[in-house]
Amino acid sequence: MNNTNDITASFGTLYHPKSALVFYETKGTTTDVYVEHFDMDKNGNLLNAHPLTEREANVLARALQTEKDKDNVFLKSNGILPTNILHINPNTDKGAVLWYTKAQRRQLYFVSGLDIPNGLAYVPPMIWFANKNSLSVFALASDRRPTEKTPLYFAPFLNIYEDGKVCMGSVNINITNSASVEDFIMAWEDYFFNSYFSHLLGNNSPINGNCVTFWKDLIQTGNPFPKEVLKKNNKTLKNLL
16 A cells, blocks of 8 residues: 555654663773763753763663563453454564454545545455564455354455455554554554555456445445455465464
């Protein structure tokens, strides 16, 4: 997807510079290290240079431990695991989540060249499969919680490859190692629906019919999503596990 709405204010925490450390080391066969601590004003200017105190060192040690602990909470739930989560791999480097959403009404955005108005439209039940860097989506025929044998359909949107992977274009993906599973799936759904659909990928339409005309009509009429336009692919939910 090419254009995006700025949703960065919805994620993360803004940090402001407060202090700085400078490490000095002597030269020679035996080295000695000296650490100088500086306070910083609101403009980032260094103030009040002094040797690092024991109290300041303890504060630094606690902060480093807290940062280390964050890496161990990736994809942990904030409470009871949401019922739409189907599978979680909590590995910090290769972690991924598989979840589904029921049919819903969402705000959709399209590049101007498609002549599709931005607006609210009903979308079908969906399967989402994501890691920290990429997203794949598929459609479902019903709102029922899927099983391993549930057949998948092509997601009826632009900017999606035939294997289900979403082309995110210029979207800046920023999933942190401290993201809970709730924050993770919310971020990916927002990335997907708040970016602009722009073009078809592959040689075939992802629906039975003209995809551009279909979404133009659906937004203008406000009708429920007609599931008969969905096209089956050769995957079941088990293929994603």
